[in-house]
Amino acid sequence: MDFFLLLLVNGLVVGSIYALVALGFVLIYKSSDVLNLAQGELVMLGAYICFAFVVQYNIPFFAAFVLTLVFSTILGLSVERVVLRPLIGQPIISVIMVTIGLSSVLRALVQAFWGTDTRPFPTIVSEAPVMLGSIPISQVYIYSLAVSLVLLAIFTAFFRYSKTGIAMRAVADDQQAALSMGISVRRIFAMAWIIAAVVSAIGGIMVGLINGINISLSYMGLKVLPVAILGGLDSIPGAVIGGLAIGVLENLSGGYIDPIVGGGVKEVAPFVFLVFILMIKPYGLFGKEIIERV
Amino acid sequence: MIECGVFKRTYEEDMAFRHTALARWRIYLLLLAVVVFPFVASEYYVGIANLIGIAIIGALGLNILTGFTGQISVGQGAFLGVGAYTSAILAIRLGLPFWLALPGAGLVTALVGSVFGIPSLRLKGLYLVIATLAGQVIIEWTIGHWVDLTGGSQGMTNIPSPAIGPLTFASRTSYYYLTYAIVLAATVFASNLFRSKVGRAFVAVRDRDIAAEAMGVHLFRYKILAFAVSSFYVGVAGSLWAHYLNMISPEHFTVGVSIEYLAMIIIGGLGTVSGSIFGAIFMTLLPVILRELTGPLSAMLPITQVFNALREGIFGIVIIVFLIYEPHGLAKIWRNIKDYFRLWPFSY
Numbered sequence: 001m002d003f004f005l006l007l008l009v010n011g012l013v014v015g016s017i018y019a020l021v022a023l024g025f026v027l028i029y030k031s032s033d034v035l036n037l038a039q040g041e042l043v044m045l046g047a048y049i050c051f052a053f054v055v056q057y058n059i060p061f062f063a064a065f066v067l068t069l070v071f072s073t074i075l076g077l078s079v080e081r082v083v084l085r086p087l088i089g090q091p092i093i094s095v096i097m098v099t100i101g102l103s104s105v106l107r108a109l110v111q112a113f114w115g116t117d118t119r120p121f122p123t124i125v126s127e128a129p130v131m132l133g134s135i136p137i138s139q140v141y142i143y144s145l146a147v148s149l150v151l152l153a154i155f156t157a158f159f160r161y162s163k164t165g166i167a168m169r170a171v172a173d174d175q176q177a178a179l180s181m182g183i184s185v186r187r188i189f190a191m192a193w194i195i196a197a198v199v200s201a202i203g204g205i206m207v208g209l210i211n212g213i214n215i216s217l218s219y220m221g222l223k224v225l226p227v228a229i230l231g232g233l234d235s236i237p238g239a240v241i242g243g244l245a246i247g248v249l250e251n252l253s254g255g256y257i258d259p260i261v262g263g264g265v266k267e268v269a270p271f272v273f274l275v276f277i278l279m280i281k282p283y284g285l286f287g288k289e290i291i292e293r294v
Numbered sequence: 295m296i297e298c299g300v301f302k303r304t305y306e307e308d309m310a311f312r313h314t315a316l317a318r319w320r321i322y323l324l325l326l327a328v329v330v331f332p333f334v335a336s337e338y339y340v341g342i343a344n345l346i347g348i349a350i351i352g353a354l355g356l357n358i359l360t361g362f363t364g365q366i367s368v369g370q371g372a373f374l375g376v377g378a379y380t381s382a383i384l385a386i387r388l389g390l391p392f393w394l395a396l397p398g399a400g401l402v403t404a405l406v407g408s409v410f411g412i413p414s415l416r417l418k419g420l421y422l423v424i425a426t427l428a429g430q431v432i433i434e435w436t437i438g439h440w441v442d443l444t445g446g447s448q449g450m451t452n453i454p455s456p457a458i459g460p461l462t463f464a465s466r467t468s469y470y471y472l473t474y475a476i477v478l479a480a481t482v483f484a485s486n487l488f489r490s491k492v493g494r495a496f497v498a499v500r501d502r503d504i505a506a507e508a509m510g511v512h513l514f515r516y517k518i519l520a521f522a523v524s525s526f527y528v529g530v531a532g533s534l535w536a537h538y539l540n541m542i543s544p545e546h547f548t549v550g551v552s553i554e555y556l557a558m559i560i561i562g563g564l565g566t567v568s569g570s571i572f573g574a575i576f577m578t579l580l581p582v583i584l585r586e587l588t589g590p591l592s593a594m595l596p597i598t599q600v601f602n603a604l605r606e607g608i609f610g611i612v613i614i615v616f617l618i619y620e621p622h623g624l625a626k627i628w629r630n631i632k633d634y635f636r637l638w639p640f641s642y
Contacts, residue, residue, distance in 0.1 A: 035420045086618045092419050093366050097560050098617045100553055104610025111603035222431065222549075225424050233420070261439065268435040271428040275413075278425050282417055 005135050007255040008248060013141040013210075015247020016148035020203040021220055022227040022239035023155060024196030030172040030234045031192040034084060035092070037099045039200060040221020041106035046072055046201020047208040047217055048110050054122055061124050068201050076197030080190045107218060118214035144206040151199065152240050159236060164191060172234065226270040230277055232287020241285065246270050311485070328474055332467045340466045342582055347473035348534050349574035351480050353558045354567065355527025358484060360556070361565035362493070363520035364500030365414050369426040370555040372433035373525050375547030377403040377532025379437060379444055382453045382542060392456035392463075392537060399533035400526040406433075407525025414517045418503075430549050438544040449543025456537050469538055476534065480527060485567050487523075496520055500565075557609070561616050563625025572624035580612070581605050 021043055028036045049071050053064035083102055087095050129136035159165040170178040171188040179185055207217060227246045231238025254266035283289045302308040312318045332340050356370050381399035384390045390398065410429040417425050437444050444450065455464040456472060463469045487493040495516045498506035507513045536542045554577060562573020584605055620627060 035423065083614055083618075090617075090621065092423075093360065093556075093560070093564070094617050094621055096366070096420075096423060097556060098614055100556070101610040101613030101617070104606050104613070106610075108603040108605075108607030108610065111606065112600045222427070225427065229421075229424060264435065264439060268432060271431040271435075274428045275425065275432070278413055278417060278421060278428070282421055 002134055003255065004252075007251045009135065009137055009141070011248030011251035012244055013145050013247070014251065015244035016145050016152075017203045017206050017243075018220075018223060018227050018247050019240045019243025020148045020151060020199050020206075022224045022231070022243050023152065023236065024199040025224050025228050026231070026234060026236060026239045027168075027192050028196050029228070030236075031168050032084070032171075032189045033092075034095050034099065036196065037096060037221060038079075038103035038106060039196070039224055040218035041103040041110075042072075042075070042197050042200035043204040043207070043220045044110060044213070044215070044217040045075070045106050045204070046197070047204030047213045048114055049201070050205045051119060051121060051208060051213055052114075055119075061122075065205065068205065069198055072197040072201040073194050076194035077190055079197070080193040084189070084193070085186070103218065103221065107215065110215060116215045118212050120212040121208045124209060140209050144210065147202065147206065151202065155195075155199075156236065168192065223270060226274040226277075229274055229282075229284055232284030234288055235284065235286035238284055238286035246273070249273060309489075325478075332470050337466055340470050342578065344466060344470055344473050344538060346575050346578045347470070347477045348531050348538065349555075349558065349578050350477050350571050351534065352528050352531035352555055353562065353570040353574040354480050354484050355524045355531065356555050357559045357562075357564065357567070357570040358487070358496070358527065359520050359524035361559055361563075361569070362488060362500060363496040363517070363524075364503075365411070365517060365520060366419070366423050366556075367426045367521075367524070368423055368549065368552045368556065369410060369430040369433070370528060371547045371549055371551030371553075372430040372437075373403050373407055373528040374532040374535065374551060375437050375542075375544070376406050376433065376525075377529030378536035378542045378547070379450070379532075380529065381533035382450045382536045383443065385454055385537070386450065386452070391458070392454070393458050395537075396456075396530060396533045399536075400529040403529025403532065404522040404526040407528070408518050408522045411518050411521025414521065415514050427549070430552055434544060434548060437547065444544075447544060449541060450536075451541040453536050453540045453542065455540065463537075473534055473538075476530065480530070481567060481571070484527075484570075488567075492516070492519065497565075554609075557613050559623075561612065561623050563623030566623075566625040568628065569623050569625035572628065576624060580609065584608065 021039060024042070025036055025039045028034050046068055050064055050068040053059045053067050054061055057064075059067065079102065083098055084095075087098055124140075129138045130142060131137075159169055167178070167183045168188050168191060170181065170183055171185055175185050178188075203220070204213070204217060207213070207220070223246070227242040228239060229242075230245060231240070231242030250266050250270055253269040257265045257269075277284065300313050302313070307313070312321060331343060335343070352370065352374060356367065360366050377399040380402040381395045384395040384398050385392065410426065413425045414422055438447055440446070455462060455469075457463065461468075463472045488497065495506070495511045498509065498511050499513065499516055499520075503513055532547075535546070558573035558577045559570055560573070561576055562571065563569025585601070588601055588604065616623060
């Protein structure tokens with residue numbers, strides 16, 4: 001029972017980070033119909049930038065955190081302006097490939113500056129575990145869960161109540177109609193990329209605090225696909241629920257099936273699950289079904 | 295005499311494989327160049343040419359599926375692996391000769407490809423991309439973890455070099471002729487495929503699947519067929535790869551390889567046979583040229599450390615630049631050059 005609870009809690013923590021990264025992914029898809037395969041690289045780059053500020057420039061963690069967010073804002077803005085905007089209206093394969101190209105460039109930058117070794121993050125939160133009943137949980141897990149939940153709440157509110165958030169939903173719904181209501185679609189696209197880069201960076205810093213950072217952090221970009229598909233590619237609450245569900249599923253299957261087949265189930269289980277969702281309910285739990293008419 | 299257009303006055307002319315005498319001569323010249331190449335080039339360059347040949351077959355396969363039929367697949371690397379491992383297993387475990395292992399690899403890959411093509415009936419565009427990506431991850435994982443069959447992360451070694459009767463293809467030059475014979479067959483088949491009913495049905499499915507269905511194209515059958523034909527090509531490429539290197543391991547067939555093949559057909563030109571060839575040449579030569587360029591520099595700078603980063607970065611930049619400035623790829627650039635010189639000096 002304890003084993004199960006441990007896996008469950010770990011799953012929820014990992015899942016909340018997935019949810020955060022998936023939020024950025026869904027946001028870009030929702031407002032601009034772009035499948036962003038460079039999401040994982042945004043996560044990775046954010047983590048490395050924060051690492052550089054903290055370790056290499058000796059800036060206090062909170063200042064470094066804010067600086068990272070500023071950097072991510074600029075990154076998101078310039079990526080949208082330089083890479084994505086020329087491709088508006090191009091076939092999806094071009095748009096997908098351009099994000100893949102982008103991911104290569106970002107990975108190359110990280111490799112060139114920091115190499116491929118795992119870098120440990122300095123300890124920010126105390127390492128003494130907190131006991132929840134009989135299960136020990138490290139404090140960093142609790143913080144990251146809390147930060148994720150707060151951010152998800154903020155973004156939910158942002159999309160419901162703020163003017164920009166509502167404008168973003170309008171663009172997602174119908175670009176033409178949004179344009180005619182005086183919404184600048186370009187500004188909304190830029191906004192979506194900024195938010196995506198920022199939440200990814202936060203997710204990256206969180207993973208960094210838990211596991212240390214290395215180049216394989218970009219693998220997060222693939223993990224986010226099962227999450228987004230389960231929740232529905234264009235649904236924000238879907239990203240949250242999908243993230244938590246995939247995190248738990250991954251840890252449970254890893255914990256229980258690994259001893260039988262000899263390891264590594266964690267990496268593949270979400271994708272097997274993904275195939276099943278695609279077969280049964282391709283638009284996910286909350287996604288909008290696209291009906292085609294000739 | 296300056297021509298102002300290509301006129302087709304008879305049915306035979308319309309159906310011709312190449313429409314002008316110049317185009318025919320270009321092909322003869324190209325064939326001659328391919329035959330003569332090993333006599334003038336060093337062993338090293340023949341080796342690179344072999345890799346290019348294998349990449350051409352794989353790129354043709356992917357272009358049939360993605361460029362002509364419009365079904366985007368990110369599972370190419372895994373299918374290449376299925377072909378390579380099938381061929382290696384057939385040759386080592388069952389002791390089959392190469393000329394049976396090669397088509398065997400093609401057929402098994404075609405079968406696996408068709409299974410992964412089944413979702414394509416329900417899923418389109420982005421969703422299909424994600425489904426094939428899941429397929430890639432699952433196949434890659436299976437190859438890495440089915441230790442009894444595939445040797446796990448150790449891979450398989452001592453894959454025999456091909457031998458057909460008394461002929462053995464152990465040296466690079468002999469393998470070159472074997473590879474390019476298959477490349478020739480693959481290219482001719484692909485070029486002719488799109489002059490046939492099946493090929494035109496593929497193109498119709500790409501352009502608008504619902505309209506194609508309304509005109510009597512059986513969507514499921516043709517989509518699965520596209521996956522099968524494409525995977526057959528890729529399986530053959532994988533088999534050639536395995537018997538050329540004599541050893542394979544899971545890291546040869548990652549999602550990175552899938553992306554490299556997608557880059558080939560995009561940079562070469564989607565939906566063109568010549569584009570697959572240009573793209574395969576370009577993407578195989580890119581790292582080679584980079585290494586040559588950085589070679590002299592590395593004596594002065596510690597650039598070997600960043601070589602991988604440089605390669606990856608340039609790979610990404612090339613993709614982005616092509617997509618923004620020449621989305622139709624090298625094939626379109628080649629066509630523009632031909633058009634310019636056909637009407638030269640009166641081009642407009």
